[in-house]
Amino acid sequence: MNIVELQQAEKNYQGVEALKSINLSLQQGEVLGLFGHNGAGKTTTIKLILGLIKPTAGQVRVFGEDPTGENAYHLRRQLGFLQENVSFYQQMTGHEVLAYFAKLKGCEKKQVNDLLEEVGLAHAAMRRVKTYSKGMRQRLGLAQALLGQPKLLLLDEPTVGLDPIATQDFYQGIARLKAQGSTIILCSHVLAGVEKYIDRALILGQGHLLAEGSLSTLTEQTNLPVTFHLQGSNLLLPASLQANASEINGGLKLHVSQQQKMATLQQLLALPSLENIDIHMPSLEDIYMHYMNDIQHMELPR
Amino acid sequence: MNAMLTVANKEFHDGLRNRWVMSISLIFALLATGLAYFGAAASGQAGFTNLSTTLVSLASLAVFVIPLIALMLAYDGVVGEDESGTLLLLMTYPLSRWQLVLGKMMGHWMIMAFSTIIGFGLSAIIVGLFSDNTTWSELLKPYAFFITVSILLGWIFIAIATMISASVAEKSKAAGLALIVWFIFVFMFDLSLLGLLVGTEGNVNAELFPYLLLLNPTDIFRLIIISFFAEQQLTGFMAVAQHAQFSTLSLILSMLAWFVAPVLGAITLFNKRKL
Numbered sequence: 001m002n003i004v005e006l007q008q009a010e011k012n013y014q015g016v017e018a019l020k021s022i023n024l025s026l027q028q029g030e031v032l033g034l035f036g037h038n039g040a041g042k043t044t045t046i047k048l049i050l051g052l053i054k055p056t057a058g059q060v061r062v063f064g065e066d067p068t069g070e071n072a073y074h075l076r077r078q079l080g081f082l083q084e085n086v087s088f089y090q091q092m093t094g095h096e097v098l099a100y101f102a103k104l105k106g107c108e109k110k111q112v113n114d115l116l117e118e119v120g121l122a123h124a125a126m127r128r129v130k131t132y133s134k135g136m137r138q139r140l141g142l143a144q145a146l147l148g149q150p151k152l153l154l155l156d157e158p159t160v161g162l163d164p165i166a167t168q169d170f171y172q173g174i175a176r177l178k179a180q181g182s183t184i185i186l187c188s189h190v191l192a193g194v195e196k197y198i199d200r201a202l203i204l205g206q207g208h209l210l211a212e213g214s215l216s217t218l219t220e221q222t223n224l225p226v227t228f229h230l231q232g233s234n235l236l237l238p239a240s241l242q243a244n245a246s247e248i249n250g251g252l253k254l255h256v257s258q259q260q261k262m263a264t265l266q267q268l269l270a271l272p273s274l275e276n277i278d279i280h281m282p283s284l285e286d287i288y289m290h291y292m293n294d295i296q297h298m299e300l301p302r
Numbered sequence: 303m304n305a306m307l308t309v310a311n312k313e314f315h316d317g318l319r320n321r322w323v324m325s326i327s328l329i330f331a332l333l334a335t336g337l338a339y340f341g342a343a344a345s346g347q348a349g350f351t352n353l354s355t356t357l358v359s360l361a362s363l364a365v366f367v368i369p370l371i372a373l374m375l376a377y378d379g380v381v382g383e384d385e386s387g388t389l390l391l392l393m394t395y396p397l398s399r400w401q402l403v404l405g406k407m408m409g410h411w412m413i414m415a416f417s418t419i420i421g422f423g424l425s426a427i428i429v430g431l432f433s434d435n436t437t438w439s440e441l442l443k444p445y446a447f448f449i450t451v452s453i454l455l456g457w458i459f460i461a462i463a464t465m466i467s468a469s470v471a472e473k474s475k476a477a478g479l480a481l482i483v484w485f486i487f488v489f490m491f492d493l494s495l496l497g498l499l500v501g502t503e504g505n506v507n508a509e510l511f512p513y514l515l516l517l518n519p520t521d522i523f524r525l526i527i528i529s530f531f532a533e534q535q536l537t538g539f540m541a542v543a544q545h546a547q548f549s550t551l552s553l554i555l556s557m558l559a560w561f562v563a564p565v566l567g568a569i570t571l572f573n574k575r576k577l
Contacts, residue, residue: 047577050394051394052390052393052394052577053577073396073398074396076394076395076396077396079394081391081394083387083390083391084387085387086386086387086388086391087386087387087388088386088388089316089386089388090386091316091319091320092319100308100312101395103308104305104308104309104392104395104396104397105395105396106304106396144391
């Protein structure tokens with residue numbers, strides 16, 4: 001059974017198409033990255049899965065059931081959600097906030113302290129949320145999402161406002177949850193550093209699904225070039241490579257297709273004056289930019 | 303059911319935490335005690351005098367204050383959660399919409415009931431202690447009745463405020479609407495009826511006209527208090543009700559209708575709210 005299944009799901013808001021014919025199926029233990037510009041339909045997709053809104057057309061299934069249907073009540077116990085910019089209740093302490101949500105979800109009280117410990121907020125548990133930094137609020141939000149050991153976690157911009165170390169900690173937490181069998185949907189526009197932790201990426205633009213697949217599939221599909229940065233004095237490239245090279249900062253920049261990477265590398269290593277070589281593989285960011293360029297071109301005819 | 307009580311309980315504790323309960327109790331206690339002591343000043347004496355006179359004058363003050371406090375207490379109940387982002391989050395929890403909005407109202411009702419009992423109850427105790435000519439048993443029933451009806455009036459306006467809160471997208475809009483509602487029920491309504499009387503030179507259906515008062519819960523509240531302390535003459539504007547002999551029971555029933563309607567309204571509006 002697929003944990004999440006979207007079939008031709010569409011959503012219109014007063015005639016505006018927020019989401020157009022999205023297909024998606026997510027198996028247990030998968031981590032999906034959901035990417036797109038502002039207004040691309042990320043939040044709409046998440047809301048559909050959470051059962052907060054109904055699709056205008058198509059079908060949404062979570063754990064095999066309609067998330068807006070009669071069983072929604074039970075489904076929700078197995079869902080964890082962290083939304084963007086939640087400020088919680090300023091006057092309550094972190095512990096009180098988490099205890100409130102735990103009670104609503106029907107979790108044991110014990111979980112509250114355990115989770116506060118887990119996200120590193122135990123020391124601030126008795127302080128008011130008002131005094132929390134943005135990163136601390138985000139961690140409180142994460143603790144909230146983890147209440148009741150949900151089988152499906154939806155995280156909208158989870159690392160906004162976190163410093164690099166906290167971000168790292170966060171992604172390691174994601175890896176741990178995945179190892180425990182949780183299915184996770186991660187929604188973000190901060191791309192750097194996410195690659196390692198996601199199994200698949202889904203890129204949305206203007207409500208359309210632009211690309212979907214594992215990173216290696218997407219890298220292949222886009223066929224983005226590998227970039228070499230070469231340093232050395234009086235570098236003379238073989239004639240076949242010269243057309244793709246350009247001078248930059250006293251060195252050379254060279255684009256070659258992925259298939260030619262190894263052959264080119266061997267050619268380059270044979271150069272006598274080569275002092276340093278830096279290889280840049282297409283990253284998630286490059287893939288994302290590639291698809292974003294696509295929709296910008298799509299836009300032009302209008 | 304459980305989730306609803308959890309919401310109500312949190313709302314009540316918020317009321318304790320941010321001093322709403324304390325402030326409302328204090329206002330009510332000061333109002334009631336002050337009026338009991340100085341109420342007779344117009345007739346040249348200060349001190350605790352006639353109990354029913356005191357409570358009837360307190361009622362005409364309470365119709366201003368109670369709706370205002372109730373509206374201020376509850377106008378941001380729903381829209382405030384929406385603005386802080388917690389409403390969306392709560393709706394992903396195993397919690398129905400009606401449970402959330404009813405839980406919110408229940409929490410506010412608890413705050414109102416608690417504060418009214420403390421505030422007016424305290425004043426009753428003070429009156430009992432310092433007045434020479436009333437016994438405790440004489441005090442108990444009138445005050446208990448007054449407090450009960452006051453709580454009901456507060457609950458009605460909390461439900462109305464929640465209705466407002468469930469239907470608008472911004473807190474400032476809810477505040478504005480709450481103020482307008484207060485102004486209409488407390489000033490405009492009676493003024494328009496008066497205007498109608500003056501404009502038609504009193505040439506209105508004397509049978510029908512008093513029933514118009516039932517369209518305003520604050521007027522019903524005053525009529526209930528007056529009819530309970532029956533020895534009081536209907537004075538001022540309330541005299542229009544003289545022709546219709548409303549029984550206290552029928553008045554209380556119409557007030558209950560005024561309570562149920564906005565509660566259902568708030569639930570309906572919140573069910574329609576877009577997230």
